[in-house]
Amino acid sequence: MRLDHLGAIDRSMPVNFEFDGVAYSGFAGDTLASALLANGVKLTGRSFKYHRPRGIFTIGSAEPNAMITLIEGAQRTPNLRASMIEIYEGIRAFSQNNWPSLRHDVMAINDVFSPFLGAGFYYKTFMWPRKFWENIYEPVIRRAAGLGSLATEPDQSVSEKAFAHCDLLVIGGGPAGLLAARTAARAGLDVILADEDTTLGGRLLYEQEEIDDAPASLWLQKLLIELRALPNVRLMTRTTVTGLYDGGTFSALERVSLHMQPAGDLPRECFWRIVAKHAILAAGALERPIAFANNDRPGIMLANAVRGYVNRFGVVPGLKVSIFANNDDARRTARDLMAAGVNVVAILDSRADAPSAENCPVYLKVEILNTEGRHGLTHLRFRHAAGEAYLATDCLGLSGGWNPSLHLACHMNGRPAWNDAIAAFVPSVDMVAGLTTAGAAAGVFSTLGAMRSGQDAALAALISLKVKAPAKSKLRLPDADDATYRITPLWAQKSDTRAWVDLANDVTTKDIDLAVQEGFISVEHMKRYTTQGMAPDQGKSANVLALAYLADTSGREIAQTGTTTFRPPFAPQSIGAMGAGGQKKGFAPERFLTSHAASVSLGAPMIEAGLWYRPSYFPQKGETTWRETCDREVGLVRSAVGVCDVSTLGKIDIQGQDAARFLDFIYTNTMSTLPEGRVRYGIMLREDGHVLDDGTTAHLGPNHYLMTTTTSAASQVMRHLDFVHQAYCADWDLSTISVTENWAQFAIAGPKARALIESLSGQPINLSFMGFVNLQLSEIVARVFRISFSGEESYELAVPARYGASLWHKLIVLAKTYEGGPYGMEALNVLRIEKGLLTHAEMHGRVTAFDLGLSSKMSSKKDFIGRAAAGRAGLLGPGREELVGLIAPVGHTISAGAHLYPTDKAPVRENDQGYVTSACYSPTLGRYLALAFLRDGREKQGQEIRLVDHLRDLDVLCQVENPVFYDNTGERLRG
Amino acid sequence: MRITCPHCGPRDRREFTYYGDKAYLTRPALEDARGWDGFLHLRDNIAGEVQDLWYHELGCAAWILVTRNTVTHEINHTSLIAQLHLTTSQKGTK
């Protein structure tokens, strides 16, 4: 039922929506919960375990009952709280956890069997036989007890993530938060004020209150106008601060366009990381229920929710409303309702000494005996000071007191303190450095008290940030309600039937009794045994009630019982928003070669190499397999000329008077003797003596070197150079920088390589092996390195990256005239295996220079990184696995990953002699080749070894060889 | 978690790469086998204040000595290791 004269809804904007397939209408400004209540819909879902009929219980984000699946266009989202969904034209909402329908739910049979379904039931009953769990028990239980189901299609919605920084973050936009923000803003701080509601005002939006002798809304509007006009204030509504982390970092989830008419390209949600120098937690308080017999029927809701629906939405949740409470605050509900003309049939107060003068019947010392009504409350039976009564009521506003929302203050492992005066946990002093609590979150419940506490918190923040406070005249507090709050604790009333503690997870007082009886009296154990507080609402309304009941049952004080651990997030938080931008290409950035487009247009499949994409092979007409193409490309290089983009290799520019000295320290071999215009191969170790990377370094000019690294170790080597420089020789004249992306570099390899380059540059090239020269190519200077990763005469040509695409095009055209062409990664790999050259398949982090046969490259004349450890006995044979080549008999396949065994022993782990790191079919030799590590392998050259791949079912007798299969003397290389 | 880079100011920890204990700053003499064993392998597992090395990889490429508390997660101090090296080498220890 809707009242005409109350509420902040827009009556000129009717909104049509569906619930469980039935059409309803509400107004702009309604939540799904208020609109359903306005239409008289009380039954909104079935409970988690017993499939009990349930209705709306709260008015905010703590809702345990009314879980909804929402269909908005193509989007389907389960487990949303009806009290948090704003309605707009055409949305379709569905109740959950029922079949075939909400009113006739077959699984409600669980309710009949409830004596067997208490806490621990699943653990005890379905444990044996063990293998039944996965296949039988779990699927059945999941179907019977659960929440909404996920959409089966991928989530197409777009969310964002963002960072924000401020001097002061104020969490909560009620009286305390508003005054805190006002005070800090007037002092000039950068302030962010975040609130999860759609508008600021907090409690003022739900109450009938006067401030400065006028409706509170006028005061609120005036303040918001001031705050909005200030450039140093950012007001963030629809934003739930969900977690507090180290270093003053907060997570927050903003519902940007969620539950709004789709508009433009707004993201659905935005996940914020807010970094604040100081924060004020003014998140208010949450009302809590009382446990009594059958206290879970639709129509029974928190007292503040009842008055909130009336005051903010003009919605009356019942025609005969009653109130049951242990404190004064719930009387406001009765008074607001009566003032609005709602029929309040009775106030039931559990206290003996509570005031009894109200404009409706008041019963004291009330004990509720039972409730009635199948799909909604119809009657209450209770005992009171003067006897027993049976009351017809369709809505019961329930209040067991208020719990400060101190969750965030506890996220850093802080434990709150019990306060007897308000019978609630309050934040302890200094729980988190840089965070102050204020208002109801700090246990200060009156409006004026909250305002004062918010202002004081801001003044304290100003002191700690060393900022001058605003003038006294700017700190006047308005006249507002300052009523005291009185409560006599009451947690549960004795009941023969079930009395619910945690509605969301169907936990009753009996379950806690059972936990205590079985010895689970630690609050953490009770929680896990009963699952109390483990539902999506995280027990927001239930936790304190549960642990107070546990304390009573186990004969302890509440303070002594303590709380469970508070963990982020404060409210359910979609993973899609936390991972925003992380799908598909956003998951990993893509690095493209300058030849990328050209390779793709030639039909080359691109493969990932780290973040890079490289052409795998360049298929020609008539070629049906990659092998066919690869074999042809290898042939091109061996007989004519091939062109390959090698720009992915790391390039580090090293300059300074101490550059040569530095290279000697980094590499195992000596680089300082390298003349200008020459290139040298080197290996570098980690300090633990194992190989970090290999590559070439060119001496470009006076005190100027260019180091190349492997593609995969490029960033690791850069990090290593920076460390060695800064940690051990910061005083040397030296600077290093990565220039990998600045240069496009192409390998031109094969007997006709020189002819191709001469034709390209129009001048003769006379460069010996391992030489470097600058080469004028029309208006630019290219670098030419005569180095080879194929065993053929080969030149690597580097140009500034902006010329890469154009040079690649020229090279391909020219290569054709020499019967050559481009080659890809597959051919590159075959060429280097034939020549016994290394990649990180071999330098995998556990091998030494000795293992690789590179001991001669370890200078004994100088110190270098890794020298001491590399000299340890265990790293220098015998017994080490050494790099060897393997040749398979013609017609036999071998594979990387295979293991090696003696020919006369069984292929089992105990007899393992080594493993294959790289393997390929060599079109040059007409058989399979491999590089492998074999125990004492170098002395086994010429012998046979048994290669077994247990996964691919290979068992081949191979010949152990020198790893350089092709042109061992290097004649072709030196040309 | 945020780390204050002496060059760039307080930054998100995702910009940094962790290396290890500050023990890596002091290379033993070549023949000091016991020293190398300590340098490479022996670490205390401290509940409390530790000093370790972080690289501002997505920033200015500075290596930073971070003094932090493993119990409270507080970051008490940060300094440039290059600066540290310069100071010690000026004292003539190198």
Ligand SMILES: [Zn+2]
């Ligand atoms: Zn930095």
